[in-house]
Amino acid sequence: MGLLKYTARRLVFLAFLVIGVSLVVFVISHSVPSDPVLANLSQRNIDNQEMVDSFKAKWGLDKPMYTQYFIYVGNLVKGDMGTSIRTQRPVMDDLKKYFPATIELAIFSIIIAVFFGMLFGIISAIKRNSAIDQIIRGISVVGVSVPSFWLGLMFLLLFYVNLGIAPGPGRISPYLAPPVAVTNLYVIDALLAGDWSLAVDALQHLLLPGLVLGSFTMGLITRTTRSSLLEVMSLDFIRTARAKGLTEKMIIMRHALGNALIPVVTVIGIGFGNLLGGMVLVETIFAWPGIGQYAYKAAGNLDFPAIIGVSILISINYVVINLIVDLLYGILDPRVRYN
């Protein structure tokens, strides 16, 4: 029961956080010295006083700042984030269009990073100081310290250009049509449509950018898992588990891992933050039609409605990730759950 209550409390907290984040983003964007009227209306409309007035009225620009904020939130709740100057489409539609590509890549790379990071970390800890431990530690140092744009270019050069074993940029091969949109995550949509070869093609396209994007997180998780597991294995309750006659495998699986993963969860949160940051570069290098590229272009064009929209979206992402991390803590650690 503890877990349910805990989740409910975190959800209430989330609502407050979203309000706070939207306020900060709003205030910052409205303190930027630029005229939204100039930015959003065409030259002819600006000369038309009626148009200008109705635009100002729609966004509440004739009202004081706090009223503006409430109007903005009102529009936001209705799903209206204004129109992008660059694409001339509602920001909301743009986000809906580009975000799934990003989230698919992000989820893929976090899964890879968490899975292999933990696997390598566990192997490394169990085979401490062996050759395999040295190799894994070497790889994780590389993962943590090599910049993702460099790694991305090298991967493309090696696996796509030279070896020809990886597909080129993009979400799917150019000769294939995207699957029928359900979730807009291509792998899942392809599976839903029963199109295996398309799903595999989409997965192959995820591989390189996913690895590049997740390399930092994977290295971090490997190192944390290793050190955390080694530390836990020296604690008194592991001795108790040994005294019960459990095998080393049971001790690790039942008694050590659960405890060792608690600090790893923190690192997953940090890693995800890093992942969103690396998104702009990786999407650009791999021609990935996601939010990163959209944000990059919006910034280049001083496309404020789009920038605000992306900011809010990313903030919500952070909040959701934090929520998931907190929930994971609650699941892993009863001391958190019952406090």
Add this chain to the structure above:
Amino acid sequence: MSDDLLDKDLLRISNLNVQFRTSEGVFKAVRDVSISIRSGETLGIVGESGSGKSVTALSIMNLIPNPPGEIKGDIFFNGQNLREMSLEEVRKVRGNEISMIFQEPMTSLNPIHTCGKQIMEPLLLHKGFTKHEAKARTIELLKMVGIPLPEQRFKEYPHQLSGGMRQRIMIAMALACRPKLLLADEPTTALDVTIQAQILELMKNLRNEIDSAIIMITHDLGIITEMCHSVAVMYAGQVVESSPLKELIREPLHPYTEGLLRSIPTITKEKQRLYTIDGTVPSPFNMPPGCSFQPRCKYSNAICSEQTPDLIHVSEERAVRCWRHAENIGIGNRSVLHG
């Protein structure tokens, strides 16, 4: 020792040596310890902090961390040498035929599992109980160790319980499989007097009911007189005296034992002054030549600081590591001459 005697002993440790390789050097925590115990008996181990009591008990379970620890010597349990068993065979004994109550109740339980689950574990592992049976037995054990609301405690996590409660959980866990040998390392330190009496009673019952043997490590000479048939007095890693309880109380042979017994406050004496032995235990890295107790001994003479006394059997059941008694039976004089 004859084969006949060998068979009667449930546990016989001979020439146990445990050393730790630390950065400061090799540190001999246990030196040439030989003790034995029969079924249905309780052996008390007393001695100052750091004298090697816990290390001796942990060695029986093969729970000394290696590195830095190294165990040498023979430990016969039921006629089989535990030191020569495979890890697989040792595991079948651990928590089943031999179990241990650890000195550290606060840290010896796994924080992420419920108390019930942790007590059930050895039952499921060694006794082939179903979950249902194991739970019933666990609730019964919780009642036995005097835990109120056992059904509720079963579901609780260690952090929700007080130190005394955790200690009792540890005791319940150790008693779960009805071990033939129970190693109790300061089992009642965290408990109040009533509960302490109850736990001691419980151990006595176990001993009488299934003819178990108990090794009781304690600072509390009251517990020793209440529970034990025989006593091993440890000093600086060595057994300096071993004897049946009554003889030991009536006539302590080793000067250290004498000091220990004088340190029990007795109400009959007018002045209730606590006698303490002057001086401190020598540093293990800097053992004096000869008898380890020599710097603190009021009987010491020339040979004491030159030659290390052996454990001398002064009778069938009594042994002491002191030159005074070697002289009494005519060994020491020769050594003095030779020295």
